[in-house]
Amino acid sequence: MYPEANKSYTYEDCKATADWLLAQTDVRPTVGVVCGSGLGGLADMLKDQVAFNYKDIPDFPQSTVHGHAGRLVFGTMKGRPCVCMQGRFHLYEGYPIQKITLPIRIFKLLGVETVILTNAAGGLNQDFKVGDVMIIKDHLNMPGFAGNNPLSGPNDERFGVRFPCMSDAYDRELQQLAWDVGHELGYGEFLKEGVYCVVGGPSFETIAETRMLHKLGADAVGMSTAHEVIVARHCGMRVFALSLITNQAVMDYDSQEKANHEEVLETGKQRGKQLERLVSTMVTRIEHNNNLV
Numbered sequence: 001m002y003p004e005a006n007k008s009y010t011y012e013d014c015k016a017t018a019d020w021l022l023a024q025t026d027v028r029p030t031v032g033v034v035c036g037s038g039l040g041g042l043a044d045m046l047k048d049q050v051a052f053n054y055k056d057i058p059d060f061p062q063s064t065v066h067g068h069a070g071r072l073v074f075g076t077m078k079g080r081p082c083v084c085m086q087g088r089f090h091l092y093e094g095y096p097i098q099k100i101t102l103p104i105r106i107f108k109l110l111g112v113e114t115v116i117l118t119n120a121a122g123g124l125n126q127d128f129k130v131g132d133v134m135i136i137k138d139h140l141n142m143p144g145f146a147g148n149n150p151l152s153g154p155n156d157e158r159f160g161v162r163f164p165c166m167s168d169a170y171d172r173e174l175q176q177l178a179w180d181v182g183h184e185l186g187y188g189e190f191l192k193e194g195v196y197c198v199v200g201g202p203s204f205e206t207i208a209e210t211r212m213l214h215k216l217g218a219d220a221v222g223m224s225t226a227h228e229v230i231v232a233r234h235c236g237m238r239v240f241a242l243s244l245i246t247n248q249a250v251m252d253y254d255s256q257e258k259a260n261h262e263e264v265l266e267t268g269k270q271r272g273k274q275l276e277r278l279v280s281t282m283v284t285r286i287e288h289n290n291n292l293v
Protein backbone atom coordinates (compact mmCIF):
# COMPACT_ATOMS: atom_id res chain seq x y z
CA MET A 1 0.00 0.00 0.00
CA TYR A 2 2.35 2.76 1.22
CA PRO A 3 6.13 2.64 1.56
CA GLU A 4 7.13 1.36 5.02
CA ALA A 5 3.45 0.54 5.59
CA ASN A 6 4.26 -2.20 8.04
CA LYS A 7 6.87 -0.33 10.04
CA SER A 8 5.69 0.59 13.51
CA TYR A 9 7.28 3.36 15.53
CA THR A 10 7.68 2.10 19.05
CA TYR A 11 7.71 4.02 22.30
CA GLU A 12 11.46 3.45 22.40
CA ASP A 13 11.89 4.87 18.85
CA CYS A 14 9.92 8.02 19.79
CA LYS A 15 11.82 8.35 23.08
CA ALA A 16 15.18 8.07 21.32
CA THR A 17 14.26 10.94 18.99
CA ALA A 18 12.82 13.05 21.83
CA ASP A 19 15.94 12.48 23.96
CA TRP A 20 18.16 13.36 20.98
CA LEU A 21 16.31 16.67 20.64
CA LEU A 22 16.29 17.42 24.38
CA ALA A 23 20.04 16.89 24.51
CA GLN A 24 20.51 19.73 22.03
CA THR A 25 18.28 22.45 23.45
CA ASP A 26 17.49 23.87 26.87
CA VAL A 27 13.94 24.71 25.84
CA ARG A 28 11.39 22.47 27.59
CA PRO A 29 8.24 23.07 25.55
CA THR A 30 4.79 22.76 27.10
CA VAL A 31 3.00 23.94 23.95
CA GLY A 32 3.46 22.30 20.53
CA VAL A 33 2.29 23.97 17.34
CA VAL A 34 1.76 22.38 13.92
CA CYS A 35 1.76 24.85 11.03
CA GLY A 36 -0.50 24.19 8.04
CA SER A 37 0.11 24.94 4.36
CA GLY A 38 1.51 28.44 3.95
CA LEU A 39 1.15 29.12 7.69
CA GLY A 40 4.74 28.48 8.78
CA GLY A 41 5.20 32.12 9.79
CA LEU A 42 4.03 31.10 13.26
CA ALA A 43 7.35 29.34 13.84
CA ASP A 44 9.26 32.48 12.85
CA MET A 45 7.66 34.27 15.82
CA LEU A 46 9.60 32.18 18.32
CA LYS A 47 12.37 33.96 20.21
CA ASP A 48 15.76 32.40 21.06
CA GLN A 49 15.27 29.78 18.39
CA VAL A 50 16.95 26.41 18.21
CA ALA A 51 15.91 24.93 14.86
CA PHE A 52 16.44 21.52 13.28
CA ASN A 53 15.93 20.58 9.66
CA TYR A 54 13.74 17.50 9.53
CA LYS A 55 16.44 15.71 7.53
CA ASP A 56 18.82 15.99 10.50
CA ILE A 57 16.41 14.51 13.08
CA PRO A 58 16.66 10.73 13.55
CA ASP A 59 13.63 8.84 12.18
CA PHE A 60 11.80 12.04 11.15
CA PRO A 61 9.91 12.14 7.83
CA GLN A 62 10.82 14.81 5.24
CA SER A 63 8.54 17.58 4.01
CA THR A 64 7.76 17.27 0.32
CA VAL A 65 5.02 19.90 -0.10
CA HIS A 66 5.49 23.52 -1.17
CA GLY A 67 4.55 25.75 1.77
CA HIS A 68 5.92 23.29 4.38
CA ALA A 69 9.50 24.32 5.17
CA GLY A 70 10.54 21.16 7.02
CA ARG A 71 11.96 22.55 10.25
CA LEU A 72 11.32 21.82 13.90
CA VAL A 73 11.76 25.05 15.81
CA PHE A 74 12.15 25.35 19.59
CA GLY A 75 11.91 28.73 21.30
CA THR A 76 9.69 30.95 23.37
CA MET A 77 6.49 32.66 22.35
CA LYS A 78 6.01 35.69 24.58
CA GLY A 79 7.95 33.86 27.29
CA ARG A 80 6.22 30.48 26.96
CA PRO A 81 8.46 27.56 25.89
CA CYS A 82 7.17 26.13 22.61
CA VAL A 83 8.08 23.76 19.82
CA CYS A 84 6.77 24.38 16.35
CA MET A 85 6.54 22.12 13.31
CA GLN A 86 7.16 24.36 10.33
CA GLY A 87 5.64 21.89 7.93
CA ARG A 88 3.60 18.75 8.51
CA PHE A 89 3.19 15.42 6.76
CA HIS A 90 0.22 14.14 4.80
CA LEU A 91 -1.02 10.72 3.74
CA TYR A 92 -0.75 11.63 0.08
CA GLU A 93 3.02 12.12 0.43
CA GLY A 94 3.16 8.35 0.65
CA TYR A 95 4.03 8.01 4.33
CA PRO A 96 2.19 5.48 6.47
CA ILE A 97 -0.23 7.15 8.85
CA GLN A 98 1.92 6.13 11.87
CA LYS A 99 4.82 8.06 10.40
CA ILE A 100 2.92 11.27 9.65
CA THR A 101 1.77 11.36 13.26
CA LEU A 102 5.12 10.37 14.79
CA PRO A 103 6.03 14.00 15.63
CA ILE A 104 2.94 14.26 17.85
CA ARG A 105 4.19 11.40 20.04
CA ILE A 106 7.59 13.05 20.09
CA PHE A 107 5.86 16.25 21.28
CA LYS A 108 4.41 14.23 24.15
CA LEU A 109 7.80 12.85 25.13
CA LEU A 110 9.31 16.34 24.97
CA GLY A 111 6.87 17.39 27.69
CA VAL A 112 4.22 19.11 25.55
CA GLU A 113 0.83 19.38 27.25
CA THR A 114 -1.17 21.42 24.74
CA VAL A 115 -1.10 21.00 20.94
CA ILE A 116 -2.27 23.75 18.61
CA LEU A 117 -2.80 22.73 14.99
CA THR A 118 -3.48 24.91 11.98
CA ASN A 119 -4.42 23.93 8.47
CA ALA A 120 -5.61 25.27 5.16
CA ALA A 121 -9.02 23.99 4.13
CA GLY A 122 -11.72 24.40 1.51
CA GLY A 123 -14.97 25.94 2.73
CA LEU A 124 -18.12 23.83 2.40
CA ASN A 125 -20.34 25.89 4.66
CA GLN A 126 -22.06 28.40 2.39
CA ASP A 127 -21.81 31.11 5.07
CA PHE A 128 -18.00 30.91 5.01
CA LYS A 129 -15.83 33.22 2.94
CA VAL A 130 -12.24 32.83 1.79
CA GLY A 131 -10.07 34.21 4.59
CA ASP A 132 -12.39 33.06 7.39
CA VAL A 133 -10.77 31.28 10.33
CA MET A 134 -12.75 28.28 11.52
CA ILE A 135 -12.31 27.08 15.09
CA ILE A 136 -12.57 23.31 14.74
CA LYS A 137 -15.14 21.83 17.11
CA ASP A 138 -15.17 18.29 15.70
CA HIS A 139 -14.02 16.22 12.75
CA LEU A 140 -15.07 13.60 10.21
CA ASN A 141 -12.23 11.16 9.60
CA MET A 142 -12.76 9.69 6.12
CA PRO A 143 -9.52 7.63 5.98
CA GLY A 144 -10.48 6.32 9.43
CA PHE A 145 -13.78 4.98 8.09
CA ALA A 146 -11.72 3.05 5.55
CA GLY A 147 -9.56 1.56 8.31
CA ASN A 148 -6.63 3.95 8.05
CA ASN A 149 -6.41 5.16 11.66
CA PRO A 150 -3.07 6.17 13.23
CA LEU A 151 -3.83 3.99 16.26
CA SER A 152 -4.20 0.80 14.19
CA GLY A 153 -1.73 -1.88 15.16
CA PRO A 154 -0.44 -2.91 18.57
CA ASN A 155 -1.36 -0.46 21.35
CA ASP A 156 1.33 0.70 23.77
CA GLU A 157 -0.35 1.63 27.06
CA ARG A 158 2.55 3.98 27.83
CA PHE A 159 0.99 6.28 25.24
CA GLY A 160 -2.67 5.62 25.97
CA VAL A 161 -5.60 3.22 26.07
CA ARG A 162 -6.64 0.87 23.26
CA PHE A 163 -10.01 2.60 22.70
CA PRO A 164 -9.64 6.33 23.33
CA CYS A 165 -12.69 8.59 23.52
CA MET A 166 -12.92 11.23 20.78
CA SER A 167 -16.18 13.00 21.69
CA ASP A 168 -14.09 15.50 23.66
CA ALA A 169 -11.22 15.69 21.15
CA TYR A 170 -11.29 19.47 20.69
CA ASP A 171 -10.90 21.17 24.05
CA ARG A 172 -13.91 23.37 24.78
CA GLU A 173 -12.05 25.79 27.06
CA LEU A 174 -9.48 26.42 24.35
CA GLN A 175 -12.24 27.00 21.80
CA GLN A 176 -13.74 29.59 24.14
CA LEU A 177 -10.30 31.15 24.61
CA ALA A 178 -9.98 31.47 20.82
CA TRP A 179 -13.34 33.23 20.64
CA ASP A 180 -12.38 35.59 23.47
CA VAL A 181 -8.94 36.39 22.04
CA GLY A 182 -10.34 36.69 18.51
CA HIS A 183 -12.93 39.22 19.61
CA GLU A 184 -10.39 41.19 21.67
CA LEU A 185 -8.20 41.44 18.55
CA GLY A 186 -11.14 42.61 16.43
CA TYR A 187 -11.32 39.41 14.36
CA GLY A 188 -14.99 38.69 15.11
CA GLU A 189 -16.05 39.27 11.52
CA PHE A 190 -13.97 36.41 10.11
CA LEU A 191 -14.00 34.02 13.07
CA LYS A 192 -16.26 30.97 12.59
CA GLU A 193 -16.59 27.49 14.05
CA GLY A 194 -17.34 24.16 12.47
CA VAL A 195 -16.61 20.55 11.60
CA TYR A 196 -13.43 19.69 9.67
CA CYS A 197 -13.45 16.70 7.33
CA VAL A 198 -10.16 15.00 6.44
CA VAL A 199 -9.79 13.22 3.10
CA GLY A 200 -6.72 11.50 1.69
CA GLY A 201 -5.91 13.89 -1.17
CA PRO A 202 -3.89 14.93 -3.07
CA SER A 203 -6.62 15.45 -5.67
CA PHE A 204 -9.09 18.10 -4.65
CA GLU A 205 -12.74 17.08 -4.41
CA THR A 206 -15.16 16.53 -7.25
CA ILE A 207 -18.43 18.45 -7.11
CA ALA A 208 -20.31 15.30 -6.09
CA GLU A 209 -17.81 14.79 -3.27
CA THR A 210 -18.06 18.33 -1.89
CA ARG A 211 -21.85 18.06 -1.97
CA MET A 212 -21.72 14.75 -0.14
CA LEU A 213 -19.31 16.02 2.53
CA HIS A 214 -21.47 19.09 3.10
CA LYS A 215 -24.56 16.89 3.51
CA LEU A 216 -22.65 14.76 6.01
CA GLY A 217 -22.16 17.80 8.22
CA ALA A 218 -18.69 19.04 7.28
CA ASP A 219 -18.07 22.79 7.18
CA ALA A 220 -14.56 22.55 5.72
CA VAL A 221 -12.48 19.90 3.96
CA GLY A 222 -8.74 19.30 4.12
CA MET A 223 -6.03 16.66 4.05
CA SER A 224 -4.53 16.68 7.56
CA THR A 225 -5.02 17.45 11.26
CA ALA A 226 -7.54 14.78 12.31
CA HIS A 227 -4.87 12.04 12.42
CA GLU A 228 -2.64 14.26 14.56
CA VAL A 229 -5.55 15.09 16.84
CA ILE A 230 -6.34 11.40 17.39
CA VAL A 231 -2.73 10.67 18.36
CA ALA A 232 -2.51 13.74 20.61
CA ARG A 233 -5.70 12.81 22.45
CA HIS A 234 -4.63 9.18 22.74
CA CYS A 235 -1.57 10.28 24.71
CA GLY A 236 -3.50 12.78 26.82
CA MET A 237 -2.54 16.15 25.35
CA ARG A 238 -5.02 18.96 25.14
CA VAL A 239 -5.93 20.00 21.57
CA PHE A 240 -6.94 23.18 19.82
CA ALA A 241 -7.18 23.35 16.02
CA LEU A 242 -8.22 25.86 13.44
CA SER A 243 -8.69 25.96 9.67
CA LEU A 244 -7.95 28.90 7.47
CA ILE A 245 -10.57 28.80 4.71
CA THR A 246 -8.24 29.30 1.76
CA ASN A 247 -10.74 28.56 -1.01
CA GLN A 248 -14.41 27.80 -1.47
CA ALA A 249 -14.87 24.14 -2.33
CA VAL A 250 -16.62 23.99 -5.71
CA MET A 251 -20.19 22.74 -5.27
CA ASP A 252 -21.89 23.97 -8.40
CA TYR A 253 -21.57 22.56 -11.95
CA ASP A 254 -21.87 26.10 -13.40
CA SER A 255 -18.91 27.37 -11.37
CA GLN A 256 -15.71 28.33 -13.19
CA GLU A 257 -13.68 28.10 -9.93
CA LYS A 258 -10.91 25.51 -9.75
CA ALA A 259 -9.27 24.60 -6.44
CA ASN A 260 -5.48 24.96 -6.58
CA HIS A 261 -2.55 24.99 -4.17
CA GLU A 262 -1.36 28.47 -5.27
CA GLU A 263 -4.62 30.03 -4.07
CA VAL A 264 -4.26 28.11 -0.81
CA LEU A 265 -0.79 29.57 -0.22
CA GLU A 266 -1.87 33.05 -1.31
CA THR A 267 -4.74 33.15 1.21
CA GLY A 268 -2.29 31.98 3.86
CA LYS A 269 -0.07 34.95 3.04
CA GLN A 270 -2.95 37.39 3.31
CA ARG A 271 -4.34 36.13 6.62
CA GLY A 272 -1.06 34.81 8.06
CA LYS A 273 -0.18 37.74 10.33
CA GLN A 274 -3.61 37.81 11.97
CA LEU A 275 -3.54 34.08 12.48
CA GLU A 276 -0.11 34.35 14.10
CA ARG A 277 -1.43 37.02 16.48
CA LEU A 278 -4.43 34.94 17.39
CA VAL A 279 -2.36 31.84 18.17
CA SER A 280 0.48 33.66 19.93
CA THR A 281 -1.97 35.55 22.15
CA MET A 282 -3.70 32.29 22.99
CA VAL A 283 -0.34 30.77 23.91
CA THR A 284 0.34 33.54 26.41
CA ARG A 285 -2.86 32.58 28.21
CA ILE A 286 -2.05 28.89 28.51
CA GLU A 287 -0.27 28.16 31.77
CA HIS A 288 1.78 25.15 32.77
CA ASN A 289 -0.39 22.10 33.55
CA ASN A 290 -2.91 23.23 30.97
CA ASN A 291 -4.48 25.89 33.15
CA LEU A 292 -5.73 29.01 31.41
CA VAL A 293 -4.71 32.43 32.73
Ligand SMILES: O=P(O)(O)O[C@@H]1C[C@H](O)[C@@H](CO)O1
Pocket residue numbers: 035036037038065088090118119120121201222223224225260261264
Ligand atom coordinates in the same frame (compact mmCIF):
# COMPACT_ATOMS: atom_id res chain seq x y z
O1 LIG B 1 -1.19 20.91 5.84
P1 LIG B 1 -2.51 21.45 5.41
O2 LIG B 1 -3.65 20.61 5.86
O3 LIG B 1 -2.68 22.90 5.82
O4 LIG B 1 -2.48 21.42 3.82
C1 LIG B 1 -3.61 21.61 2.97
C2 LIG B 1 -4.04 20.27 2.43
C3 LIG B 1 -3.04 20.04 1.32
O5 LIG B 1 -1.83 19.57 1.85
C4 LIG B 1 -2.81 21.40 0.76
C5 LIG B 1 -3.70 21.67 -0.41
O6 LIG B 1 -3.49 22.96 -0.92
O7 LIG B 1 -3.14 22.32 1.83
Ligand SMILES: Nc1nc2[nH]cnc2c(=O)[nH]1
Pocket residue numbers: 120121122123199201203204205221222223246247248249259264
Ligand atom coordinates in the same frame (compact mmCIF):
# COMPACT_ATOMS: atom_id res chain seq x y z
N1 LIG C 1 -9.23 18.46 0.43
C1 LIG C 1 -9.01 19.76 0.38
N2 LIG C 1 -7.95 20.27 1.01
C2 LIG C 1 -7.77 21.59 0.94
N3 LIG C 1 -6.79 22.34 1.49
C3 LIG C 1 -7.03 23.63 1.13
N4 LIG C 1 -8.13 23.70 0.37
C4 LIG C 1 -8.60 22.45 0.25
C5 LIG C 1 -9.72 21.88 -0.43
O1 LIG C 1 -10.53 22.55 -1.09
N5 LIG C 1 -9.88 20.53 -0.31
